[in-house]
Amino acid sequence: MSYGVAAALQSAVYRRLSEDGALAALVGTDIYDALPTGALPPLYVVLGAEDVRDASDKTGAGAWHQFTVTVVTQSAGFATAKAAASAVSDALVNASLALDRGMLTSLNFHKAKAARIGTGAVRQINLTFRARVADDTSPN
Template identity: 35%
Template sequence: MSTSPVLALRKAIRAYLLADAGFAAELGEKIFDEAPRGAEPPYAVFGESQMRDWSADLSRGAEQIFVLGLVSTLRGLSEALERAQRIVDLLDEAPLVLQDNRLIDLRFLSLETRREQSGRFARVNMRFRAVTEYL
């Protein structure tokens, strides 16, 4: 049984970000599928994802649109935006190695900011597009 392209991509992203010394120094290992109750920001969290068939004549593939969020407790958005930019710089066209899948392309698409819990948290959502091929 092959690994889901969504799970394979998430695992590869997590490993790639944690391998960067600057990222690891800022967030430690705080990259979650869902933030645990009481998790102290800053942290990154995987958000919504969509996957659709992207197969060609000779190979099976998938296109994914996914969100990676960065949550911060500082009042302004500057800390969250700086950390989000580091993630974008690391992941845009990154050469990730996926389990049971091959990454064809990974691109940054867009970024949005918002406030959560009556302004207590700043959140930056980064949207990416990935195309993968099943091995």
């Protein structure tokens, strides 16, 4: 197994989302790897949890990365959040991401969950993606 590609994958996903024009039209630069301190904007995207499983085989080391990208809005209703979530999905599904280490062999949408947070107007959509990576620098 190799977890060695994890940082490279995270960096590439963040870069892809940050450079996507459709997503920027909705959230501007409010795309985070880690939430900033202080007040948060009314609509933002944040990279979230990751679960990794071995996918090594006789050709080399590799892994399945299941990771979450979360869209949060303070707008009433889900329309704004769903528009941003759609842009996130469009930016990532089947994207050809260049990694600093290893190689991305597939990136697909897995599932999403939309929910109201607490009793207020905050809405959140957790999008889960599955990426298959190969790590040609790791011994098998």
